[in-house]
Amino acid sequence: MKIRQAQQEDLETIMSLIDEGRKIMRSSGNLHQWDDNHPSREQIIHDITHHHSYIMEDEKELGVATFAFIPGPDPTYTYIEDGKWLDNTADYYVVHRVASLPQVHGVFRTIMDYCFTQTDNVRIDTHRDNVIMQRCILKYGFSYCGIIYLENGEPRLAYQLKRYLR
Numbered sequence: 001m002k003i004r005q006a007q008q009e010d011l012e013t014i015m016s017l018i019d020e021g022r023k024i025m026r027s028s029g030n031l032h033q034w035d036d037n038h039p040s041r042e043q044i045i046h047d048i049t050h051h052h053s054y055i056m057e058d059e060k061e062l063g064v065a066t067f068a069f070i071p072g073p074d075p076t077y078t079y080i081e082d083g084k085w086l087d088n089t090a091d092y093y094v095v096h097r098v099a100s101l102p103q104v105h106g107v108f109r110t111i112m113d114y115c116f117t118q119t120d121n122v123r124i125d126t127h128r129d130n131v132i133m134q135r136c137i138l139k140y141g142f143s144y145c146g147i148i149y150l151e152n153g154e155p156r157l158a159y160q161l162k163r164y165l166r
Contacts, residue, residue: 001106003114006053006066013063014044014055021099024132033127039097047097056100056110065100065107069093069115076148077123077158083146085123086160092121098133108136112161120163125156 006014018039047053047068056065072092077085095115100107115122125148126133134157138144142159149155 001059001064001110002057002061003054003110004057005051006048006055008045008048010053010055010063011041011044011048014048014053014066015041017063017066017099017101018044018097020101024100024102028130028132033130044097054111054114056107058104064104065098065111067098067111068096069118070096072123074123076125076150076156080146080148080158083144083158085145085158086143086162087121090121090162091119092123092160093119095122095124108133109140112140116163121160122162123158123160125158128155128157 044053047070052068052070054067054069055063056067058064070093072094074094077094093115095111098108098111112122122142123145124137124142126137137159140161141163142161145158145160147155148158
């Protein structure tokens with residue numbers, strides 16, 4: 001698998017992957033995290049334009065997963081409830097909008113391995129109903145830190161992992 005920054009011509013592939021992500025969430029009981037309008041096309045275009053959108057390709061160079069990898073600070077991470085970040089002084093990156101084809105395995109690990117070649121401090125959040133993502137996050141070694149709130153007020157479980165660059 002290869003990870004690269006997404007380009008504008010990847011937009012339809014990314015939107016298709018997001019649709020697949022929605023299906024996976026809904027089939028696993030996560031009915032609330034991504035509605036039909038989120039993540040929006042405009043959000044993905046913004047991610048691509050600001051070089052925050054990434055695509056994972058298989059050996060045939062077909063897009064099999066996508067994610068956003070954004071340098072902090074993330075304004076929704078300023079306040080954390082029922083816990084605290086591992087640190088509040090070091091620079092960090094945030095991973096958002098992870099989606100993949102259902103038949104592709106090891107996506108989260110591959111994404112995180114890539115991210116940790118770029119930084120040693122990553123934060124991520126997910127919906128309480130997204131049990132699949134929670135499992136992936138904890139299995140990779142992230143620490144649960146508390147609850148953050150999105151701009152619309154919805155709560156998310158927040159995690160952080162710090163480690164040395166490889």
